[in-house]
Amino acid sequence: MIVAVVGATGLVGSKMLQVLEERNFPVTELLPVASERSWGKKVTFKGREWTVMSADDAIARKPVLAIFSAGGATSAQLAPKFAAIGCYVVDNSSYWRMDPSVPLVVPEINADVLTQKDHIIANPNCSTIQMVLPLAPLHKAFGIKRIVVSTYQSVTGAGQRGKEQLEAEMSGGTGTKFPHQIFMNVLPHIDSFLPDGYTKEEMKMVNETRKILRDSSIAVSATTVRVPVEGGHSESVNIEFNRPYDLAEARRLMAEMPGVVVQDDPSNNVYPMPITAWEKDDVFVGRIRRDPSVENGLNLWCVSDNIRKGAATNAVQIAQVLLENGWLG
Secondary structure, eight states: OEEEEETTTSHHHHHHHHHHHHTTOOOSEEEEEOOGGGTTOEEEETTEEEEOBOHHHHHHTOOSEEEEOSOHHHHHHHHHHHHHTTOEEEEOSSTTTTOTTSOBOOHHHHGGGOOTTOOEEEOOOHHHHHHHHHHHHHHHHHOEEEEEEEEEBOGGGGOHHHHHHHHHHHTTOOOSSSSSOOTTOOBSOOSOBOTTSOBHHHHHHHHHHHHHHTOTTOEEEEEOOBOSOSSOEEEEEEEEESSOOOHHHHHHHHHHSTTEEEOOBGGGTBOOOHHHHTTOOSEEEEEEEEETTSTTEEEEEEEEOTTIIIIIHHHHHHHHHHHHTTTTO
8 A cells, every 4th residue: 555644754744654553554655755855865664764755756656545744734735636636635734624524533533424535634633632532422421511621731742843942941952942941831822822812722622622522512611731741741621511420430431432541549649641651542531530619510630642642643543444444445
């Protein structure tokens, strides 16, 4: 199978190659695509080197699958070109997510929305993916009325330059990715601010949650925060249900959800942490407790590797659904 990875030299693109290899995806020819400055460079996949090429050269090779992690402008321009040759595109940018004609997919939740004619498929935002995965079974059982979420997002969510800035500042240097120092600091600012005072990242969580859970009535309020952690996003999530719920039942539903691991034994200091979520594909949930300040309220804490489940793994899982459905030939 001929597979293109667009943005193959970036932080997420490199992880996509790793996950494709780990999952033994049936790639017979890899087409690594990147910007002009990377053309001719080599990437290693399945024990051999592959030459980085232009998008036009990749399209000429007629891949059946292209996984994108190259930014919204690139996806807007190139995804339709790949799709036009019959290629299935799984796009990690925000560009296509809220397009009503494009499915936005977390496979454990809504793989059923995919059809054979969907040649552009959107991968959700990393912070959205890890929140909706444990919430999906709770919404089905009790109906979610309102979500208040505060995120603690690692510097790798800002790409290679975010990681480099933290590393430079830890050694006494500087960086240019963030508007302020990130080392020993916390920035309540991810993506650009909108006129109403929220950021684009926060509104992604609002709108994507409703689309993935297929319920536009869910009220969502988000505050997204960058923290000096190299890998792994954390979230404090407060949920108000439409109906009464049993706490043990809520815990059981999350524990039985594919892709969710409950780590909830605070008396023994067991709870999810980003440092223990590194290089894992699951979303880890703990600090599960009733919120007595609101009727039918629940608090939880969830953590996930934002580069894996929040990006690369989810994209490859979508590709696996396409493969299992027989749509990749």
